[in-house]
Amino acid sequence: MQEIEAEIAREGFWDNPDATTAILKERTGLSQRIEAFKGLEKDLEDAGILLELAVEEDDAGTLAEVSGQIGELGRRMRQLSLDMMLDGVDDQNNAIVSINAGAGGTEAQDWAEMLFRMYLRWVEAKGFKSTIVDFQPGDEAGIKSVTFTATGLYAYGYLKSETGVHRLVRISPFNASGKRHTSFASVFVYPELDNTIEVDVEEKDLRIDVFRASGAGGQHVNKTSSAVRITHLPTGIVVQCQQEKSQHRNKDMAMKVLKSRLYEAEKRKQDERMQQIHDGKDDIAWGSQIRSYVLHPYQMVKDHRIGLDVGNVNGVLDGDIDVFIEGVLLSRKA
Template identity: 50%
Template sequence: MRAEAQNTVTKIEKSLELLRQRLDWETAEYRLEEFNARVEDPDLWNDPEAAQKLMRERQNLVDAIDVCKSIETDMNDNVEMIELGEMEEDEEVVKDAEQALVALAVKAAKKELEALLDGEADGNDTFLEINSGAGGTESCDWAAMLARMYVRWAEKKGYKVELQSESAGEEAGIKSAAYKISGHNAYGWLKSESGVHRLVRISPFDSAAKRHTSFTSVKVYPVVDDNIEIEVNPADIRIDTYRSSGAGGQHVNTTDSAVRITHHPTGIVTTSSEKSQHQNRDIAMKALKSRLYQIELDKRSALVNEAHENAGDAGWGNQIRSYVLQPYQMVKDLRTNFETSDTKGVLDGDLDGFMGATLAMDVAGKSRADAQSDD
């Protein structure tokens, strides 16, 4: 087998090894047998919520086992085809099998990355909030660019995107926007995007064509499942209604139906500006509970945060990423040092490389934190 094909096989084998480690392969089949036995219990559906959770956990395990077996089978089949083609000197068969191996290596690497999404709320839907920083029109335009970037990323993933609220900039862009993004592992993917994003470019709003630096904050919170209890004391919140306005005069409510909830102990403010005031109360309360749940998650992961603190301060907190469009083209994550010169691709939603690098760093940080707690 040619050296290039052998290198591809080695990559696939490494991905398989890591997938099996994350799955605890030696006990996977035994755990599946336990799930199957519990599924056959005639009293299972006496508690529908618990039954649905069990079925989801079982299906996730089945899918993970099937992925490992499928990748291994496809790898072995293509290796056999290459060997057969080389024996019969059939170059076309060899090339087809080599191309199939390359595609399989990409699939295995993707599955390996997805296997890192095993946090408590990683599988949940997510809320995404974007807030422009100081700088007027320039920062509002940057906030709108980031909003478009994340919407495009979510759409490429096949996720459902719902605009919860939006405040338009005075001349261009947006002051703020909040989205609910629904799909498997939506929070797990997006959680690493929380932080300050910095843009350097020649401003299209500056007649002197000077270079400007803008900052926008991104905040990500998991949508809280119904089985997660988050208590909110009515005495701790204030609920206000107001008339909302959308970008460019669109989606303007003719009644004071938009809702703002302020949580006094934490200072958290959540809003929603759909047509129904009742619906807005529900959306804003769910967003508040998600924010409070995120605070709890942050407390639990304190050791991990200490292992790799975000670098750089700007505006509301730590800067995580720089997007430089002038005088050169570069997007660089300041936590992982992952970078690319394909700024257009990134702003069009190509973010998996950045997210993957941060996920890998989080796993390494968690391992170090666990090791420290064992000492």
């Protein structure tokens, strides 16, 4: 922290506003952790004093109060421990989340929408903000794909473990015979890059197409060619944005998503061997099944990476996924 403060105090530090962003962001994160630790230290000391008084006076009411305080302190200590594990280069960044329905038509598209709702609920519960970048509605129900940003400190650090294939088993609501059906959807999570991280994208490597937006979006939809699709020719990565009325704003957002995906693709190449050494297998690679959500013949959500089973399926689908995120973080730091 002292080194950061010394850098900020250095003459000429504020001459380049773009270069200061990462350092100021790091200072904010460290300051929050230091304040959280100091707060825990003080509250733990206060609880200890109150416990001594309660024992001396044999005060059952005060003992119950201290017990509640200790439970809350335990929760805060666990949260701080988890925050300390988010020490990756991009962990403190905002996240870009893409959800794509697998094969299976309406069933898979409905499942993709259920996952989308689950993540929006989680974002809301964390006090983060979400913004839709691209939304492709399903043919009859659900969604074919959606991309959105989760804005908040360490959003990427938490959500990066959600990358992979999610499997749903249930009685089909779209089949009159009431047969059990298995659906798949994929989730990709990328860090949103700030202006201090440069990704070299040359115009000659891009194909930019404009088209009329489709789906929900207001009166401008289907009237003007405001939607933008960008194809990065060397890698074949395709991104598009159609949520804004302005073609210019859609292009800016699409470029932001493209740069994030190119950055993450390059970062995966560099980390591939380390990931294999660390995990013994590529647990979070595209195509891997990380979690199953079973609604029939029993109710259970199972994370296959850490072997964790949770019976409260409705709670999970309402955004209560911290137990899985924390479990994966802890297992990787063990």
